[in-house]
Amino acid sequence: MLDTSNQPTLPPEIARRRTFAIISHPDAGKTTLTEKFLLYGGAIQMAGQVRAKGEARRTRSDFMQMEKDRGISVSASAMSFDYGNFRFNLVDTPGHSDFSEDTYRTLTAVDAAVMVIDGAKGVESQTQKLFEVCRLRDLPILTFCNKMDRESRDTFEIIDEIQEMLAIDVTPAAWPIGVGRDFIGCYDMLRDRLELMDRADRNKVAESIEINGLGDPKLAEHVPEHLLDKLLEEVEMARELLPALDPQAVLEGHMTPIWFGSAINSFGVKELMEGIGAYGPQPQVQSAEPRQISPDEKKVAGFVFKVQANMDPKHRDRVAFVRMASGHFKRGMKLTHVRSKKPMAISNPVLFLASDRELAEEAWAGDIIGIPNHGQLRIGDTLTEGEAIRVTGIPSFAPELLQGVRAGDPMKAKHLEKALMQFAEEGAAKVFKPSIGSGFIVGVVGALQFEVLASRIEMEYGLPVRFEASQFTSARWVSGDKAEVEKFVNANKQHIAHDHDGDIVYLTRLQWDIDRVVRDYPALNLTATKEMM
Numbered sequence: 001m002l003d004t005s006n007q008p009t010l011p012p013e014i015a016r017r018r019t020f021a022i023i024s025h026p027d028a029g030k031t032t033l034t035e036k037f038l039l040y041g042g043a044i045q046m047a048g049q050v051r052a053k054g055e056a057r058r059t060r061s062d063f064m065q066m067e068k069d070r071g072i073s074v075s076a077s078a079m080s081f082d083y084g085n086f087r088f089n090l091v092d093t094p095g096h097s098d099f100s101e102d103t104y105r106t107l108t109a110v111d112a113a114v115m116v117i118d119g120a121k122g123v124e125s126q127t128q129k130l131f132e133v134c135r136l137r138d139l140p141i142l143t144f145c146n147k148m149d150r151e152s153r154d155t156f157e158i159i160d161e162i163q164e165m166l167a168i169d170v171t172p173a174a175w176p177i178g179v180g181r182d183f184i185g186c187y188d189m190l191r192d193r194l195e196l197m198d199r200a201d202r203n204k205v206a207e208s209i210e211i212n213g214l215g216d217p218k219l220a221e222h223v224p225e226h227l228l229d230k231l232l233e234e235v236e237m238a239r240e241l242l243p244a245l246d247p248q249a250v251l252e253g254h255m256t257p258i259w260f261g262s263a264i265n266s267f268g269v270k271e272l273m274e275g276i277g278a279y280g281p282q283p284q285v286q287s288a289e290p291r292q293i294s295p296d297e298k299k300v301a302g303f304v305f306k307v308q309a310n311m312d313p314k315h316r317d318r319v320a321f322v323r324m325a326s327g328h329f330k331r332g333m334k335l336t337h338v339r340s341k342k343p344m345a346i347s348n349p350v351l352f353l354a355s356d357r358e359l360a361e362e363a364w365a366g367d368i369i370g371i372p373n374h375g376q377l378r379i380g381d382t383l384t385e386g387e388a389i390r391v392t393g394i395p396s397f398a399p400e401l402l403q404g405v406r407a408g409d410p411m412k413a414k415h416l417e418k419a420l421m422q423f424a425e426e427g428a429a430k431v432f433k434p435s436i437g438s439g440f441i442v443g444v445v446g447a448l449q450f451e452v453l454a455s456r457i458e459m460e461y462g463l464p465v466r467f468e469a470s471q472f473t474s475a476r477w478v479s480g481d482k483a484e485v486e487k488f489v490n491a492n493k494q495h496i497a498h499d500h501d502g503d504i505v506y507l508t509r510l511q512w513d514i515d516r517v518v519r520d521y522p523a524l525n526l527t528a529t530k531e532m533m
């Protein structure tokens, strides 16, 4: 647990930043909500989608087509926009469970999450999984119940379901009025206002009417009689039965405020954004070794949580997404790449803002910048102004599925190796080179990743590939006493491989094997995760 009891008073530029991700089950409305955020924030661009140009765009969008057909989003990206006094940094999470590792790492880069649920479906499987990941980090969560313009469940029922399934207190920030076709808007429970939805104009921000408490006769002017009685009764019950908003409990992740709306009708989005500003956390202290990093430190520090290769297939560039943990970064600064101890001049960092990627002239703690590079920057790397400090807690999971991979054209084996290494560094898959024999073994967390990889290798490298069954099903990283590791490796050559960092991995198909190794080599560590560094 981080020690946040002495959370510093932050400089205003940092204090106004809100860095968050959206978690949801596919189809709940994450994309639509994101678009509305950007619309209100005055930034039309979504990084990772509109960026590539011309020919490159076609290739990119073909790939996006695959995502679309699947109803999933396979690559995460970041976008920044201003709203009111706040600077929002939204980090997109891939929605499909096959990409949980990527998602997990993305969530290490944010201070809060917005949970989007479908008003007719409630808490779905993927919402629950992602929520559990947020809980591991005690991330504050704000909830948006979407699609209220359609038939939805009873409001109390939705709130109860969240409380029960996710074991978190829920406090209504708004209360919906009417259901489905009858839905006209919400009563703002926090500010005693009426927000009315405009069904005719989907891009119009809702009308907002000040109400002087529930007894205000103005209510009856705007809410039809048959809905008004129900509203009064429900709000009264809600105030009696449900906990009131406790900002501290929200920041600690014990309570989530819920807004009701319809992203596609732009309804409730503004209130949600204001809520993120008012109740969402400022940039937080970052766990690191040998000491944690506080956002108000004068010196700049940041860490890589994602690497995306081939965003523009014409240039084999990679962009490392860096979460700034402290200080005030200025373009051109020389930072130390802690892993290699080498200085790096950060001359062309990008910010994913406005209509294209823009050069980031500056960035503050909480911001996400992209640093184009040729492979030096890897997931988990820390950049500082010289201090040897390393951000911790960015995991690499043991893959659960292993397959062999071959180039369709055997002459292209070298190209395949290059492509695989690139994806390994990007974190899209684990790649193991067995110490005996040729070829590679690729490990992923979900089966769909094989398909995505095959299609990306073909598209980005022009290499048709074949995945085939592997004799192995499990991988464990090997570490520990040097002599013991050597003895173990020599005795188990046919099970040994190296990952893209050159670390030793033990491949097997039997849990029994793993148990045996643990018993026979007590000075050895076999681990299912490796912290990235």
Ligand code: GDP
Residues within 6 Å of the ligand: 024, 025, 026, 027, 028, 029, 030, 031, 032, 033, 071, 146, 147, 148, 149, 150, 261, 262, 263, 264, 265
């Ligand atoms: P994602 O998979 O979570 O990104 O969901 P999308 O934003 O792509 O939305 C899934 C579908 O729901 C799309 O067809 C949207 O047009 C639709 N949708 C999104 N928001 C709303 C809403 O407020 N009301 C209704 N009726 N449909 C919506």
